[in-house]
Amino acid sequence: MVSRKFQHSVLERFLRYVRIDTQSDPASKTTPSTEKQKDLGRVLAQELRDLGIKDAHLDDYGYVYGTVPANTDKRVPVICFCSHMDTSPDCSGKDVKPQVVRSYQGGDIVLPGDNSQVIRFEEHPALAKQIGNDIVTTDGTTLLGADDKAGIAEIMDAVKILVENLGIKHGTIKILFTPDEEIGRGVDKVDLKKLGADYAYTLDGESAGHLEDESFSADAATIRITGVSAHPGFAKGKIEHAIKIAARIVERLPKDMTPETTEGREGFLHPIRIEGALEEATLEYIVRDFTEGGLKEKEALLERTVRDVIKDFPRSTYRIAFREQYRNMKVVLDKHPKIIENALEAIRRAGLAPVLASIRGGTDGSRLSFMGLPCPNIFAGEHAFHSRLEWVSVADMEAAVRTIVNLAQIWEERA
Ligand SMILES: [Zn+2]
Secondary structure, eight states: OOOOOOOOOHHHHHHHHHTSOOBOOTTOOSSSSSTTHHHHHHHHHHHHHHTTOTTOEEOTTSOEEEEEOOOSSSOOOOEEEEEEOOBOTTSOOSSOOOEEETTOOSSOEEOTTOTTOEEOGGGOGGGGGGTTSOEEEOOSSSOOOHHHHHHHHHHHHHHHHHHHOTTSOOOOEEEEEESOGGGTOTTTTOOHHHHOOSEEEEEEESSTTEEEEEOOEEEEEEEEEEOBOOOGGGOTTTOBOHHHHHHHHHHHSOTTSSGGGOOTTOOEEEEEEEEEOSSEEEEEEEEEESSHHHHHHHHHHHHHHHHHHHHTSTTOEEEEEEEEEEOOTHHHHTTOHHHHHHHHHHHHHTTOOOEEEEOSSOOHHHHHHHTTOOOOEEEOOEESTTSTTOEEEHHHHHHHHHHHHHHHHHHHHTO
């Protein structure tokens, strides 16, 4: 099938959305974690209403909901397209100044606001596929926020196309924009009943053509160590130092099971926080694997290591607690093969070779899948996210828009 030519609004939308600061904050207790995320939410809800999406609204928690009504008599499953509005707390998202590199001709891209920031051709192999394409970057002083405003702009453009091209038949389409994905709380306050979707797709992936049906399974571990304190001047044979016990645990864990030494389908144990004094220390780990078995093995290894280290400190004690964070969505998606089949076909019809991949992380979709809304992740075109070198290709964003439109149509065709 020949891919259609649409009048796209995705670039213009993207440039508008990235200028709105929506950085989330893990230290905040509120939802959304930062009130400014609603600045974008309000714009999106209004733009949706302007497109004729009558029920579009921003709720108190910072979620945007909307419905593109069906234009077919067939009974089609209700499909939701979802992206997150917040940007990573790891890098500033304030006063983003996007620039468009027209018809990229290869080579390094020096960012104009800070010449020390260079998107190097050899460090970004994905650039090789972008010769002749328009590329959006920042000026080098902030992140871009293509993660995930590319996804948002793509969904918005697809909505516009569906609304304006009544010849494209589709069932009921739901739109969902979430806050706080980057801090792991993107679906905490989502109202799935109100949303009323059967299946969903997040648009939050990297390379064009990629579809991710697998995420990590993730737990967090907290280890509390109680040592023995004494005055350091009179401490010989007395002190059992909690900080030193914690340090020994970190040191003793295998070096080939860390984020910096693993890739592909390998999991890891990763310390994310350490806090302590002489008598008490707390270590926080995250545990990641693609299988439940692998996750449990790593947790057993962590606990065994703690126990072994503590043996050398007979008067010290430890407590260890594990907390589930999210699970590999493939377990859920495998029960609904059409979700993936239809998405692969939609990508093909967009003129791309589909690639089924796994995410070394989680998305809103991992959690949505286990909350009863099966949800793989489609590419949005974002690259080098969470950094000042972030970039996105306009051609990739347009391909994502076509993928969304195709998907809406394929679900109707096959209903
Ligand atoms: Zn994202």
